[in-house]
Amino acid sequence: MSSLIENSPVAHQYKSMIESFYPYKSFNQAQEQLHDLVPIDYFLAKELTITLFIFIGSPNSVFTDAEVSSEVPTNKEDVSLLFHLIIAISKAIRAGNSCLPLSNIAGSRFCFYASDNGIVSHNGYEFPLIVPLKNFLSSLALTPDKNKAIVVTEQALYLRRYYNFEQELNDFIADNQTNTRLASRFASAAIVQCLNDLFKIEGTNNCVDEIDWQKVAVANALNKRLSIIAGGPGTGKTYTVTKLLAAIVSLNSPEALKIALVAPTGKAAQRLTESLLNAISGFKGEIASEILDKIPYQAQTLHRLLGVIPNKVNFRHHQDNKLTLDVLVVDEVSMVDLPMMVRLIRALPEHCQLVLLGDADQLPSVAVGNVLADLAPRPHKGYSKANKSYLTEVTRFKGFKPFKNNAYDHITFLTKSRRFDSKGLVGRIAELVITGDATKSWNLLAEQEIPALLSLNINQWLPQLVKQYYLPLAKCEELSKAFSLFGQFRILCATRVGLEGVENINQQVEQILYNSGNTQANNQFYHGKPIMITQNDYGLGLFNGDIGLVWTNEKGMLIAYFEQPNGEYLTVLPSRLPSFESVYAMTIHKTQGSEFQHLVMVLPQNKDSKILSRELLYTGITRAKKGLQIASAQSTWFQSVDTQIKRYSGIQTDTNEH
Numbered sequence: 001m002s003s004l005i006e007n008s009p010v011a012h013q014y015k016s017m018i019e020s021f022y023p024y025k026s027f028n029q030a031q032e033q034l035h036d037l038v039p040i041d042y043f044l045a046k047e048l049t050i051t052l053f054i055f056i057g058s059p060n061s062v063f064t065d066a067e068v069s070s071e072v073p074t075n076k077e078d079v080s081l082l083f084h085l086i087i088a089i090s091k092a093i094r095a096g097n098s099c100l101p102l103s104n105i106a107g108s109r110f111c112f113y114a115s116d117n118g119i120v121s122h123n124g125y126e127f128p129l130i131v132p133l134k135n136f137l138s139s140l141a142l143t144p145d146k147n148k149a150i151v152v153t154e155q156a157l158y159l160r161r162y163y164n165f166e167q168e169l170n171d172f173i174a175d176n177q178t179n180t181r182l183a184s185r186f187a188s189a190a191i192v193q194c195l196n197d198l199f200k201i202e203g204t205n206n207c208v209d210e211i212d213w214q215k216v217a218v219a220n221a222l223n224k225r226l227s228i229i230a231g232g233p234g235t236g237k238t239y240t241v242t243k244l245l246a247a248i249v250s251l252n253s254p255e256a257l258k259i260a261l262v263a264p265t266g267k268a269a270q271r272l273t274e275s276l277l278n279a280i281s282g283f284k285g286e287i288a289s290e291i292l293d294k295i296p297y298q299a300q301t302l303h304r305l306l307g308v309i310p311n312k313v314n315f316r317h318h319q320d321n322k323l324t325l326d327v328l329v330v331d332e333v334s335m336v337d338l339p340m341m342v343r344l345i346r347a348l349p350e351h352c353q354l355v356l357l358g359d360a361d362q363l364p365s366v367a368v369g370n371v372l373a374d375l376a377p378r379p380h381k382g383y384s385k386a387n388k389s390y391l392t393e394v395t396r397f398k399g400f401k402p403f404k405n406n407a408y409d410h411i412t413f414l415t416k417s418r419r420f421d422s423k424g425l426v427g428r429i430a431e432l433v434i435t436g437d438a439t440k441s442w443n444l445l446a447e448q449e450i451p452a453l454l455s456l457n458i459n460q461w462l463p464q465l466v467k468q469y470y471l472p473l474a475k476c477e478e479l480s481k482a483f484s485l486f487g488q489f490r491i492l493c494a495t496r497v498g499l500e501g502v503e504n505i506n507q508q509v510e511q512i513l514y515n516s517g518n519t520q521a522n523n524q525f526y527h528g529k530p531i532m533i534t535q536n537d538y539g540l541g542l543f544n545g546d547i548g549l550v551w552t553n554e555k556g557m558l559i560a561y562f563e564q565p566n567g568e569y570l571t572v573l574p575s576r577l578p579s580f581e582s583v584y585a586m587t588i589h590k591t592q593g594s595e596f597q598h599l600v601m602v603l604p605q606n607k608d609s610k611i612l613s614r615e616l617l618y619t620g621i622t623r624a625k626k627g628l629q630i631a632s633a634q635s636t637w638f639q640s641v642d643t644q645i646k647r648y649s650g651i652q653t654d655t656n657e658h
Ligand SMILES: Nc1ncnc2c1ncn2[C@@H]1O[C@H](COP(=O)(O)OP(=O)(O)OP(=O)(O)O)[C@@H](O)[C@H]1O
Pocket: 214, 231, 232, 233, 234, 235, 236, 237, 238, 239, 240, 275, 279, 282, 359, 418, 419
């Protein structure tokens, strides 16, 4: 609260009055009434309620009685309503939403809970219907332009911080839609020639009906400052972006462009580097070597690009210290949260071309936002007249669906999986799960010849898998072989705790290793132990989620080795490691950006676990390159496939729709 209020006797008086109107005297009392309340919800409401009722002027403004009283409540009900609204916003943000839609709470009994047998444990709080709710909110004048911590729009309530982030992103999208900036940079004839070279279409002027969306993605990205290439696993996003980079390099030749490639995590950056190297080497003979030589492949993390400042949320690069870049490719965008995306766009110079890649069906970011799904809404409704004619001219494809405006012009969806045999188990299960078909997906798992459904008793299958994949780790002759063996297989869990959680399964694996002859496996550190960092250490350059192996060096010392995106190892003395854990099993969340030849996914027997969703299953399933096995009760599987994650936001790709 501002000192202006603290120092004002009038404000003091009002403050005491409002506090006396608070609906609860303590967190414990609130917790008895409201189901699933955590301290942050309660204390945020306690802190903000006062500041919203009392006008907070700028330091130079004169604080008068009139200004205070115009917005100060005269009754307990209003204070209670605002208090509960702030709790509701806090809960919505904890669930990853950037806002709280008013229609979600109006007329509802909030935080009410009754057990299956009807016993009410939490009475909750009843919100007014939409009209009185809106009237109340407009009396508080929580408009975007007033400097208050809560913002109310026509549809939703926001914490100002997230409202501002969303506005910045909306402005960025709108600005790129009206001004693509790159549109006139290259002559169409040059683009046509370049696309024909890359996609091997002999110089024909005839239009073709069957659209190659990879070619469209390249053409589409070439004339836009912002473009999104979205698609499921193996649909060729990296393959396509490699061709895009080839096109950019060749069209800009001889000018040398500054191009950066990033991903949200170290593992994802490493995978992007590997995939780009594979793609580049696959194009030898097809694309001129002087072009291939100029395509960058070394990816880094988003944090590293922006420049982490230890213990600060801000980065070295921002609106006043922009990146020196001409092209930026961001992979695995589904993992990027709203604040991070905004920090990234703030740091981009005006002319920099931004290409976003990702799979919007995967789990959204851990923190607030569902940026990729919001920026690339589905279904794709079609291209504007101008974009349609540009695409037809340069790709020679016809039949693009028309749309009344340019809202979807920057988006290309790739749908054909090139990695999974669409008739193979992984591809089919992933498709059935994400489209919500619990019965068919379960039946498909049940009918596999090589069992895809494992017993719920992990002792029945874990020892054999440990002996196959984990026991040989310590016996590998070289560290690189151990990393490659470790990358073959992983146990994925939905939860950390419980019988089917990461913690228990890691313990079980170490016990099996010990019983099978690895007598070091009950030590904190031992040769061949895989570990995952669980806390950022900017000094060491280790980040939450980084995976390493403890290995004996040539001097006989145990050292933790971490593979870097450039193929080198970061080495750290075990005693200097930030907090870490064993990683034979890891949560599905943490596997985003990774893939394994064979995986086992273990789901909790408690089907009511809040974490379960079809996106969680899909993310887990699509980490498997080949072998997929699942240990789940049928009820858990059905519950998960039937639950779809919905995150609310006000990000608008199509402003005319709202
Ligand atoms: N048009 C194509 N012709 C031949 N092979 C292709 C084509 N497109 C993609 N591929 C191959 O399919 C595989 C998957 O492609 P890629 O790695 O680019 O997919 P991705 O969408 O980036 O996958 P992920 O989501 O897992 O990162 C690669 O081996 C790639 O070479």
